[in-house]
Amino acid sequence: DQQVKQNSPSLSVQEGRISILNCDYTNSMFDYFLWYKKYPAEGPTFLISISSIKDKNEDGRFTVFLNKSAKHLSLHIVPSQPGDSAVYFCAASATSGGSNYKLTFGKGTLLTVNP
Amino acid sequence: GAVVSQHPSRVICKSGTSVKIECRSLDFQATTMFWYRQFPKKSLMLMATSNEGSKATYEQGVEKDKFLINHASLTLSTLTVTSAHPEDSSFYICSARDPTSTDTQYFGPGTRLTVL
Numbered sequence: 001d002q003q004v005k006q007n008s009p010s011l012s013v014q015e016g017r018i019s020i021l022n023c024d025y026t027n028s029m030f031d032y033f034l035w036y037k038k039y040p041a042e043g044p045t046f047l048i049s050i051s052s053i054k055d056k057n058e059d060g061r062f063t064v065f066l067n068k069s070a071k072h073l074s075l076h077i078v079p080s081q082p083g084d085s086a087v088y089f090c091a092a093s094a095t096s097g098g099s100n101y102k103l104t105f106g107k108g109t110l111l112t113v114n115p
Numbered sequence: 116g117a118v119v120s121q122h123p124s125r126v127i128c129k130s131g132t133s134v135k136i137e138c139r140s141l142d143f144q145a146t147t148m149f150w151y152r153q154f155p156k157k158s159l160m161l162m163a164t165s166n167e168g169s170k171a172t173y174e175q176g177v178e179k180d181k182f183l184i185n186h187a188s189l190t191l192s193t194l195t196v197t198s199a200h201p202e203d204s205s206f207y208i209c210s211a212r213d214p215t216s217t218d219t220q221y222f223g224p225g226t227r228l229t230v231l
Contacts, residue, residue: 034219043121043208043222044159089158101147101212103220107158 003027004092006106013113019077021109023090026071030092034103035064035075038087047088048075080113087111117143117213121223128199129231136194136226138209144189145211149220150182153206165192199230 005024013019021035031052036044050057050064050073057064063076077084090106118141128134138148146167151159163184164172171184181203183195192211196203206227210220 036222041206041225041227043119043210043225046219046221049219101220102149102161102164103210105158 001026002107003030004090004104004106006088006090006109008109009107010110010112013080013111015082015113015115016079019075019080019084019111019113021075021077021088021090021111023073023075023106024071025073025092027092027094027104028071029094029096030104032093032095033064033066033073034091034093035062036089036091037084038089038108044089077111080111082113082115085111085113117141117211117216117219117221119145119209119211119221119223121209121226123226124224125227125229127229127231130200131198133195133197134199134228136196136207136209136228138192138194138211138223140190140211140213140221143211143213143215145192146189146214147212148186148192149210149212150184150192150194151208151210153208153225159208162194196228199228201230204228204230 034049035047038044048059048062048064050066066073087108087110089108091103120139122137148165150162162177165184165186167186173179186192208225210222
């Protein structure tokens with residue numbers, strides 16, 4: 001049972017354009033969401049997060065949007081750069097209810113930014 | 116951002132031997148650390164949650180006697196793969212939760228284990 005879903009295994013974007021990575025979740029207890037970037041044979045790097053009390057969080061070229069009613073979040077990267085090419089993981093956490101801060105990860109989306 | 120280190124970065128061992136992997140939070144104290152395993156082209160699979168000073172909590176299907184976890188201090192957790200077999204070959208990644216940063220987990224660079 002996939003509680004966090006990234007339905008697009010890959011995405012290809014031209015340099016300078018916007019990259020939009022999508023993520024859906026099913027567990028209504030999730031209230032904190034994170035995006036990580038991962039290169040092969042390396043650990044994930046934290047990018048940006050959002051709490052369920054917000055619907056948008058921005059950090060430089062990265063913006064995360066959260067639509068609680070649709071249980072959907074997206075990561076926007078603009079402008080996209082070739083160095084952004086990596087696998088992007090969406091993760092979710094239920095901060096209350098004794099979750100012990102566990103993160104549930106999606107399967108990832110491979111982003112390729114073409115020069 | 117917070118820094119988490121892992122050692123060794125890669126290890127090759129013979130079948131039947133034990134391997135210890137260290138995870139350290141370098142610039143913050145982590146009361147909770149996590150151990151993940153990643154199979155090729157798959158997502159991260161949480162193996163266990165390690166709490167400082169108490170026993171680790173293992174996910175369903177993970178053998179606690181096989182994967183020994185010790186979280187002896189606020190900056191160090193260790194994973195020992197006991198009596199390793201070729202099927203234990205994988206990429207093991209730890210993360211540490213920064214308690215000052217809501218639920219953000221910061222990941223180590225990972226350890227590639229190859230069991231011959």
